[in-house]
Amino acid sequence: MEIISLSCKETEMIGKKLAGNLSGTEVIALFGNLGAGKTSLVRGIALGLNSEDDVTSPTFSIVNEYMGKYPIYHFDMYRINTYEDLYSTGYFDYLDNGILIIEWSENIEAILPEDAIKIFIRYGKGESERILRFEGIDEI
Amino acid sequence: MKILGVDSSAKSASIALIEDGEILSEFFINVGLTHSQTLAPMVKNVLDNTNTNLKDLGLFAVSFGPGSFTGIRIGVSLVKGMAMPFDTPCIGVSTLYSMAFNLLNENAVVCAVMDARCNQVYNAIFDIKDGKIQRLTKDRAISIVDLYKELKFFQKKVIFVGDGAELCYNKKNDYNLNAYIAPKSLRLQRASSVAFAGYNVVVKNGAIGADSLIPFYLRPSQAERELKLKSNK
Incomplete structure (x- = not known):
């Protein structure tokens, strides 16, 4: 499934809509370059789960926690290069205890759960146009 | 000798007090990963309800791995903190070995x-x-x-x-x-089994001080440690 977004705001709305399909323990793996709108999408998901927490990219903290309808664990795997790196973030302890949303999933793609929802974001024609391709979920 | 067993190596957590091969008290919970909030109050509960003071303990036995990264750290650091005031001996026990005692x-x-x-x-x-x-x-x-x-x-x-x-x-x-x-x-892993296993290890090899107690982590094989897909390299 592919959805075209024409702005950050629209990407956020797509996230909000996706949130309505979640049951609390999903792993959502995001793929896409800098500026693709990954954080906007996460902000939308958090809003859709009634979280009032500030959503920012966890570049330095590696994981941010937001409280909403379900706990949300927002990961940035940009600096995760080895299994030990990943293990020491507590990633495996978070699984099944909330919704995991993972930026830079490219870095841990081989060990993502089989039922993870994958979202690939790429640039479209216009400057702010983005194409979101979904795998592991049929519709939102 | 009174031995306090501590386990928080995975989803469940438990605290047990044993003496001379008998379980005096055991507190087990299995409600998700909130060990940082529950483990210390569980210790207090077990000690209070058995009229035991920290200084009465002869040994701390803790499951120090394998298991959850955060869980093990919580258990090991709690034991370190409790052992230091009275230089109580400690022992780290393999979580897997402890379960054989079940x-x-x-x-x-x-x-x-x-x-x-x-x-x-x-x-x-x-x-x-x-x-x-x-x-x-x-x-x-x-x-x-x-x-x-x-x-x-x-x-x-x-x-x-x-x-x-x-x-x-x-x-x-x-x-x-x-x-x-x-x-x-x-x-599942039980603090009473950790305590019994700890006693067995100490009889054979002796105890260690709180400062030498560290988590024991296991690494999967090389192939399983690969995070990236091969095509992405």
């Missing part, structure tokens, strides 16, 4: 398994007979498929114990294995 009355091959994700389990195999435990493998991370290949060689009945027991037991028919699963009351 099934001490069996005459069987006990296969302790903890879910390590990605179709891997932390595992060790023990032979139990007449209340004695003989270790057959070291603690390791192994794929469920490889574990089955090893288990096929045992003539004795095999019993799975641990939070990976169900995972392994459910696949036994695929591999034509005559295996059993520990009942729920004995299936």
Whole structure:
């Protein structure tokens, strides 16, 4: 499934809509370059789960926690290069205890759960146009 | 000697006080990962309800791995903190070895398994007979498929114990294995078993000080540690 977004705001709305399909323990793996709108999408998901927490990219903290309808664990795997790196973030302890949303999933793609929802974001024609391709979920 | 057993190596957590081979008190919870909030109050509860002071304890036994990264750190650091004021001796116990003590009355091959994700389990195999435990493998991370290949060689009945027991037991028919699963009351790691196991280790090898107590982490095999897809390299 592919959805075209024409702005950050629209990407956020797509996230909000996706949130309505979640049951609390999903792993959502995001793929896409800098500026693709990954954080906007996460902000939308958090809003859709009634979280009032500030959503920012966890570049330095590696994981941010937001409280909403379900706990949300927002990961940035940009600096995760080895299994030990990943293990020491507590990633495996978070699984099944909330919704995991993972930026830079490219870095841990081989060990993502089989039922993870994958979202690939790429640039479209216009400057702010983005194409979101979904795998592991049929519709939102 | 009073021994306080501490386990927070996976999803469940427990605290137990044992003395002279008897369990004086045990507190077990299994409601998700909130060990940082629950473990210390559980200790207080167990000590208060048995009229025990920290300084009465002769040994701390803690399951120091394998298991959850955060869980193990919480248990080990709690024990370090409690042991330092009175220089109480400590011992780190393999979580897998401790679970063999759950099934001490069996005459069987006990296969302790903890879910390590990605179709891997932390595992060790023990032979139990007449209340004695003989270790057959070291603690390791192994794929469920490889574990089955090893288990096929045992003539004795095999019993799975641990939070990976169900995972392994459910696949036994695929591999034509005559295996059993520990009942729920004995299936998960228990602080009382950690305390008994700790006592056994200390009798053999002696205790250590709080400053030498560190977590014991297991790494999966090289192939399983790959995070990136091969095509992305």
